[in-house]
């Protein structure tokens with residue numbers, strides 16, 4: 001089963017121990033570092049908000065964002081070790097889009113490494129437009145919550 005719940009200061013220990021580094025995927029290291037080293041303070045100071053997906057007491061996915069007037073900038077989204085490829089990454093991103101829509105946001109942005117095929121696939125399915133950065137290392141992904149064109153032929157109930 002499991003459920004999404006907001007992240008807060010009470011989750012510091014779980015975030016500091018969260019593992020999402022993937023062998024031979026070096027671009028996953030900074031994501032883990034953001035979650036372990038920066039997110040607990042960012043949540044406590046209120047610069048970021050986030051959600052986690054829990055099964056019982058196990059934290060299986062994390063997403064956090066910073067809010068601008070009409071935009072949520074996703075700082076990290078990750079699925080815990082041992083839980084990938086079961087749809088949780090996609091589900092977590094969809095949950096962020098739902099909540100952003102409810103809060104009256106227009107855009108959800110994120111920065112995705114060029115080699116991160118899983119995250120690129122998720123953003124593509126959710127109708128993101130992607131712009132390469134100057135170094136061609138990351139893609140700046142923008143999801144327009146009002147004008148999305150999901151490319152999933154089956155359509156997504158979101």
Ligand SMILES: CC(C)(COP(=O)(O)OP(=O)(O)OC[C@H]1O[C@@H](n2cnc3c(N)ncnc32)[C@H](O)[C@@H]1OP(=O)(O)O)[C@@H](O)C(=O)NCCC(=O)NCCS
Nearest residue numbers: 028031077078079084085086087088089090117118119121
């Ligand atoms: C990237 C990440 C969030 C994907 O989460 P996930 O739960 O494994 O992804 P899902 O199961 O929801 O898969 C969504 C789609 O991506 C595909 N996919 C997932 N990982 C993939 C990979 N490594 N290579 C290719 N495709 C991949 C899935 O097959 C699925 O496609 P399908 O619906 O056509 O079958 C997860 O691997 C992760 O946490 N990585 C480490 C942290 C990270 O890189 N976060 C992103 C920061 S921008």
